[in-house]
Amino acid sequence: xxxxxxxxTHLIKTRGQQVTLRCSPKSxxxxxxxxxxxxxxxxxxxxxxxxxxxxxxxxxxxxFSGHQFPNYSSELNVNALLLGDSALYLCASSLRWDQPQHFxxxxxxxxx
Amino acid sequence: GESVGLHLPTLSVQEGDNSxxxxxxxxxxxxxxxxxxxxxxxxxxxxxDIRSNMDKRQGQRVTVLLNKTVKHLSLQIAAxxxxxxxxxxxxxxxxxxxxxxxxxxxxxxxxx
Numbered sequence: 762x763x764x765x766x767x768x769x770t771h772l773i774k775t776r777g778q779q780v781t782l783r784c785s786p787k788s789x790x791x792x793x794x795x796x797x798x799x800x801x802x803x804x805x806x807x808x809x810x811x812x813x814x815x816x817x818x819x820x821x822x823x824x825f826s827g828h829q830f831p832n833y834s835s836e837l838n839v840n841a842l843l844l845g846d847s848a849l850y851l852c853a854s855s856l857r858w859d860q861p862q863h864f865x866x867x868x869x870x871x872x873x
Numbered sequence: 874g875e876s877v878g879l880h881l882p883t884l885s886v887q888e889g890d891n892s893x894x895x896x897x898x899x900x901x902x903x904x905x906x907x908x909x910x911x912x913x914x915x916x917x918x919x920x921x922d923i924r925s926n927m928d929k930r931q932g933q934r935v936t937v938l939l940n941k942t943v944k945h946l947s948l949q950i951a952a953x954x955x956x957x958x959x960x961x962x963x964x965x966x967x968x969x970x971x972x973x974x975x976x977x978x979x980x981x982x983x984x985x
Contacts, residue, residue: 765916794973801881803962803975804917817971851916858971859905864916 763788765865767852773871774842782837782868786854793835794862795827796851804851809858810835816858839870847872881960883980892950896963896976901944903965907973908937908948910959917962920948950981958983 766785774780786793792811796804806819810829829835833854839846849869853862886892898906904925909917923930923937923946930937936949946963963976 794971803964803978806972806974809971811971819972853916859966861907861919861922862973863919864909866914866916 765852765854765863767850767865767868769868770866771869771871773873775873776842776844778842779838779840780842780870782839782850782852782870784835784837784852784854784865786833786835786852787863790854790856790863791833792855792858793829793833794853794855795835795837796853797821798849798851798867800848807837811858842872844872846870881978881980883982885982885984886953887984888953888955890953892948892953892957892981894948894950894961894979894981896946896948896979898944898946898963898965898976899974900965900967901941902967902969903974904968905966906937906939906946907964907966908935908946909962909964909975910957911962911978912959920961953981953983955983955985957981 764787768783794809795807798804807821808818809816813829824840826838849867851867853864855862907922908920911917921932921937923939928939934951938947960978960980962978964973
């Protein structure tokens with residue numbers, strides 16, 4: 762049983778570019794959340810998707826957007842990249858919003 | 874509150890001793906709590922959870938204690954092993970929201 766898978770594992774972009782990160786949830790999970798984790802800090806909630814809709818959003822600008830597909834997989838899009846967007850981006854899935862979230866190993870995004 | 878800070882507190886314990894990792898949470902309306910373990914280069918791994926209608930929950934070698942009066946959560950690890958070395962995060966979920974808030978994290982170092 763595959764857990765949460767994310768792609769790519771590493772990515773290097775330059776300021777102003779756009780990026781798309783992908784996530785496949787754990788089998789059976791229908792809820793997907795995205796987090797940003799800066800070095801030495803805890804994950805910060807970006808948003809959560811359920812039934813292909815954004816259900817809640819954290820304190821992130823609208824340069825951060827997402828999508829959930831009918832098979833529950835999800836994408837995180839970031840436009841107009843800034844140096845400060847360099848971080849580990851984590852995807853987590855769960856069966857319900859109040860059930861344990863299971864994380865992927867993340868995408869390490871570096872902005873030059 | 875939101876995860877802040879660049880320097881993780883560190884707990885060093887001798888192999889075989891018990892470890893206690895503490896977490897102060899921010900919102901008295903939080904009703905679900907999770908402890909995660911994060912190893913270098915990996916995503917957070919679920920350890921144990923507890924709901925606000927409980928004050929103690931035990932797993933294999935781990936125990937979580939919840940004190941709602943002082944908004945405090947602790948993770949006890951029995952007979953700490955080298956493989957327990959990692960960063961540990963607590964996460965809280967406030968009733969009526971879908972947004973998990975992570976603590977600042979504690980680095981556990983197990984000394985041989």
